[in-house]
Amino acid sequence: MNAASARAVVEATFRREHGRIIAALIRLCGSFDRAEEAMQDAFASALAHWTEQGIPDNPGAWITAASHRKLIDVARRERTRREKSELLRDDDDESAAEGGASFDEAAAGLPDDRLRLIFTCCHPALNREAQVALTLRTLGGLTTDEIARAFLLPEPTLAQRLVRAKRKIQQARIPYEVPPEHALPERRASVQAVIYLIFNEGYLATSGDSLVRRELCAEAIRLARLLRELYPQDAQTAGLLALMLLHDSRRHARVDGSGALITLEEQDRGTWDREEINEGLALVELALSWHAPGPYQIQAAIAALHAQAATPAETDWPQIAALYAELAKLNPSPVILLNRAVAIGMSEGPERGLMLMDSLGVSGALSEYYLLHAARADMLRRSNRREAAAEAYRRALALATNETERRFLQRRLGEL
């Protein structure tokens, strides 16, 4: 076996198995750092061993066993050192790592371990940024450098964030377990929020390293699949996965070669990812059949209606407007009401949309929000009121800060 192909197997094994392995190791030793170190050592020795002696039948089990041995070695060394210094009172930490009984469980890689891990990473006692970083680092297996690049942060800042989070888990004793039934809905919502945030970071922002951004979307979808595997009956989880798949399916169509945004209406629908759409549509249907409406399912249902329209003209705007009204019942935010106004404008005519938008603008919450003015401009453009449309585009331009969005508004203004 040459080193290059051994490396390829090591990398594939890491991608496929590291979540299970690290989750089991953390349970065994009770420490994120020690688990991480043991796993890294194991992958490093795998490279040497497999190059020399060939690939084992079950690479994942090999890594798990090797990591576990490393953990025990470290625990023994540490205990000897501490006994010598006579400072040690109890050896709870070490005995946990040496409990041989848990080894088979670790090798089996029960899904419960990854479940424990995701709930701990997304514990509400950690702030949202820490939850995201920790989830990507441990379950996602991204390096601190990759996460830092994705969030446009200096690497030391991100590293510090991880150190603080892990320290709090240890010192405040955030449990490594699946929350009890009564706390589950709230805690699962926190996990879903983290996953969706990771996805949006990869999907919406157009600056930064595009490869890493792509990786964030893929990771968010992987995590949602994992959560769904563990809670197959949860409508929110199914809705979240569907929503991300349906958005992700337009990945190639929504930006042109120069990085400029292409609106849904102008996208080449032939480049939408059919496989993702089909999976997303099936999930939406399933989630809706449970009659447990939540924000993810409703947004997924809206995305599904867009995905099902072969041409923009075939879009079921009345249904989309109705879904936005449902969404507004759960979360009466002005942005959702704005989206509803757009949908009504598209189905009942721009004048009706404009009327609704103006009432939103008057109420004040959105008067400084560039998308309100961009949406107004679009409605004015559709009703051929060029002067007023240009005025609204200029207003939107004055408020927009994102360069990609500014370029889009400039183009529209120029086309009038």
Add this chain to the structure above:
Amino acid sequence: MRYIFLIYSREQDRASMSAEEGQAIRTQHWAVQDESGRKGVLHAAQPLQPTNTATSVRMQDGKPLIVDGPFAETKEQLAGYYLIDCRDLDEAIEWAKKIPSGCRGGPGCIEIRPLMELPPR
């Protein structure tokens, strides 16, 4: 592991409370103390006198400077504490939910802090 539960509430609310309101809050405290006492995990629980009884001593130029008042003037004030043994933070959070904090529906907060356990000297 031991956690301290620091109760922050508005003293002005406590001062203007009716007898019934005061009784209702005391009853909630007693329930927490009874339950944690029964489980053998309660180390201590005590309300504090208001911050106008506080005295702060800080060293300045090597000399103790004695000042009337609390460490910091804040909108909510430290009003009391519990010291309870908990398995982990989740169990501590469950206790915190039961400890009354906001008197008269006003803003209040329980801050949970793990005690730092040191090896014996």
